[in-house]
Amino acid sequence: MRVLIPALLLCLSGIGSALADDLPQPMGPVLLTVTGTIANTNADGEARFDLEMLDALPQRVTESETPWYNGVQSFSGVKIEALLDAVGADGDTVTVTALNDYSAQIPVADFRDYEVIFATRINGETLSVRDKGPLFVIYPFDENPDLYNEVYFGRSVWQVTAMSVE
Structure with missing residues (x-):
């Protein structure tokens, strides 16, 4: 019995480390690199995502007027909450x-409260x-008018390439 318990613990620790590297490798150009306190990676301490990988995660369409475009636009992309879940994020910021x-x-909390997305497309066209x-x-500004202010505009980063979980 004394031999079985350490052997079982060794097996379980091996399973944990195998699960920590369960993200697929990107096949296309890497659009996003996630670092910080994450459990699931596909590179040395990082989770790298191409467009196909991001598209495979839960998506959302947000139709909204923003300060950066004229009129209502249709933004679509991955829910950031789902992305955080996919990498096993453990942080508050x-x-x-x-x-x-x-x-x-x-x-x-913003990602959970407001269904914020990393838009990959605008009006069906891939964002260049x-x-x-x-x-x-992209925040759902039209669904929640309280978000239409400088605080959330400042958080609406474009040309995103990296995210660190803290």
């Missing part, structure tokens, strides 16, 4: 960073860097 190194800290892509943090 994320820092989202853009191509130009602009970053914003966003409470994880020129159009604020590849990823754009």
Whole structure:
């Protein structure tokens, strides 16, 4: 019995480490790298996602007027809450960073309370860097008018390439 318990613990610890690396490898260009306190990775301490991987996660469409475009636009993309679940995130805040190194800290509660997305498309077209892509943090401004203010505009980072969970 004394031999079985350490052997069982060794097996269970092996299962835990195997589960920590259960994300598939990106086949296309990496659009997003997630770091910080995450359990599931596909690189050395990182979770890297291409468009196909992001599209495989739960999606949402947000039709909203924003300060950055004229009129109501249809934004679609991955629910950030689902992305955090996929990487096994354990933190209260994320820092989202853009191509130009602009970053914003966003409470994880925002993603759960408001169904915030990383928009990958606008009006059905893939967001290019020129159009604020590849990823754009979009809040459901039209569904919740209280979000239409400078606090949430500052959290709506575009040209996102990285996210760190803290």
